[in-house]
Amino acid sequence: MHFADLQEADAFLAAHPGVQSFELFIIDPCGVPRGKLLRREELRAVYREGRPLPSSILGLTIRGEDVDATGLVWDVADADCRAFPLPGSLRLQTWRATPTAQLQVSMHPQLGLPASIADPRHVLARQVERLKADGYHPVMAAELEFYLLDQARDAEGRPQPARQANGLRPQAPQVYGVLELEQLAPFLDDLYAACAAQGLPARTAISEYAPGQVEITLEHRADALQAMDEAVRYKRLVRGVAQRHGYQACFMAKPFGELAGSGLHMHVSLADAQGHNLFASEVDELLGAPPSGAAARLRQAIGGLLATLEEGLAVFCPNANSFRRFQANSYAPLARSWGVNNRTVSLRVPGGPAASRHIEHRICGADANPYLAAALLLAGLHRGLREELDPGAPIEGNGYAQAREVLPTDWLSALRGLQASSWAREALGEDFQRIYLAIKQEEYRQFMAEVGEQDWRWYLGHA
Incomplete structure (x- = not known):
């Protein structure tokens, strides 16, 4: 360290x-x-x-x-x-x-x-070193989606999208809308200036698939630990700049039932010691049979990620609200699946030139801890490479319609899966796994014991 x-x-x-x-x-x-x-x-x-x-x-x-x-x-x-x-x-x-x-x-x-055994940054550092020991240098980037909300609630006490510079509150998704970005110019200008002051590589801004939802990409880093350091500092920065403008930045996975959830998309490839992309391959090589070289490595890494996906779900989706994000046709994946240039799957291989070939891991909600999510992602692809795991055929077309092995969509099942996993125990470290589960099991107990508005609305006069 x-x-x-x-x-x-x-x-x-x-x-x-x-x-x-x-x-x-x-x-x-x-x-x-x-x-x-x-x-x-x-x-x-x-x-x-x-x-x-x-x-x-x-x-x-x-x-x-x-x-x-x-x-x-x-x-x-x-x-x-x-x-x-x-x-x-x-x-x-x-x-x-x-x-x-x-x-x-x-x-x-x-x-x-004794606190160092519970430091999530150490968990990621260990996985990076294990990959490097086998000649693999992980290259990573994070994409974080978030909502800009008013600090004041609406008349019913619900969070609401923040007013734009024109004084109007957005009502429609207007995905990729440039007018929506113009209306956020004062906030975005300050955000980019703050990122520059902190050395954070903020790049493209997008109006995402809901009123008030934004995504700003961070550049790939050859040091995976640096990439996740920047991701956690970026979240802190977004919240601070938003507050300065009278907004609240919300990184909940699913703040509104009827609107799109917010994800943490993790991009990863592996390089050799000279920085050459070990996944660099043409799409037809990746889909060919039998694949070899870089294409075979990429497929094996995907195989490892698919094999370990459910065991890591309580880290990728760490809260009760995380699982509300998993809905069909929502751009959030539902199954253990992969595909090329396909946003309906869990693991997407983007198109583009061979030198840029990498995996986009689309499972995590924006509420995930970037250090822990990256650690289990790297441990999963490392397992795939060591065991030469086959991911099977990629999904073509609508992955939601073809979902056969649907992921668990409840918090308790995910926690039990993490607890039972010897792979996760080795990847996280036995002490850290025990501490993380103790925290999340206590949160689960408290969450399930709380009686709220939904209980009254559903059951008060009927049960």
Whole structure:
């Protein structure tokens, strides 16, 4: 694990004498940034000695409640664990009214114990190293969809799409609408400026398939860990810029039952040590029989991802709401399936030149933890390569109509699948799997115990 050195802090302090506050954060297993707000005079000590954080910070539910069953609370006396800054993460938060910077930290593998076993970034780092040991260098990118909502609810207390610059609230999907992007120009201008200030490779913006839904792509990175670092910082940035404009950025997988869900599409290929794409192949090579070389590697990687898809579903879809996204003809996949240039399948191989050939993993909701999703994705394709797994024939045409092996679409089944999986235990690490399940099982218990508006509307006068 490589941490930043003191020179990074000294250079930043010299270049930004007006910055007095520094937001220090770590990403927990639920994908939530948690940390502290430091003053200027505290920064150098973080780089020299690390910052003590309680062990319980990585054993919380998504609501920020202790989960005793993780073993990170009273069993270890909520011990202080040392976290250190990640290189390149010390950046300005341009959306803050007061000059403020941020730095992301990760638990030290030894000084961070016992909490370091629950650090999701370590889980991904281990998978990257395992692939590199076999000569594979993962290249990754993330696409995150989100909704821009008003901070105020509608008359019925429901979230609602934010008003555009023209004062109107969008009512229709207007997918790929350029007028919709023009109406968001003040927000998008600030978002791109903030990304530039933080070194995040934000690229194409799209008006997605629902009123107020947006997608902005991030560029592929030859370092998978860097790509996911950028994905988690991007989510933090989008929320901050949205708040500055009076919006709320929503990364729920399915915030509205009648509208499109929001996904985290993961793009992955493998390179050799010289950076050559090991999946580079023409489409006819990929579909030919028998495939060989790069086409065979790509098919085997897809085979591994298909074989492990259900076992990782509780990570790809980590919340109760995640499973509401799986509906036919919704651009969210329903089955273990793959295809070429086909958006109705779980694993899509985009078209384009052979040198750009890669896999688009379309299962994750936007609520997934990018580190954990990427870790299981890489573990799955690695298994496919080691075992030379055959993915079967690709889907041609409407994958929804051809779905035969439908994925489990409920949270409890996914959690049980993760718990029973020896593959996931090895990929995540036994300790991390235990902690993650303890958190999610507690969330499941609380969620199912809560009685809400839907229960009253369905059953109050009829049951």
